[in-house]
């Protein structure tokens with residue numbers, strides 16, 4: 001499942017910081033265009049999208065309990081779509097357009113330079129969010145909005161099982177018991 005997680009992690013650090021700087025300096029969009037996408041411009045990560053609700057339902061039906069729009073620690077404006085706080089598993093449902101899905105991630109033709117910068121900034125922010133969460137011991141799972149809820153839920157469920165199986169000697173997490181640092185190796 002490694003290929004589904006953090007596939008944007010292969011951006012080099014330099015590239016990420018360059019893009020992060022670009023993210024700060026994305027100018028306002030020049031205005032709605034003929035691409036018919038103006039309604040999608042409001043926010044890159046919207047809450048309660050249909051695919052996200054479908055996945056939540058599926059997880060709930062499997063008896064899993066989670067938090068919705070859980071804040072990323074230390075990041076005022078970022079949230080985890082579906083968070084398993086005890087297992088520290090973060091699930092993000094990425095929109096195909098905003099997050100550049102290889103199958104459906106189109107690049108609008110008008111204002112193309114602005115969009116290129118904007119979408120690159122989104123990718124850089126995703127990578128940065130991954131890094132922040134991973135540094136705090138979270139496992140980040142990103143699924144595309146086009147992915148059927150059932151297969152996405154399979155991934156999440158498997159990850160949760162892995163995490164639980166990886167608790168060494170019944171001790172849940174090195175993050176909870178800081179003096180047991182070496183256990184981090186067991187967290188998968």
Ligand SMILES: [Zn+2]
Pocket residue numbers: 096101102103104105144145146
């Ligand atoms: Zn897609």
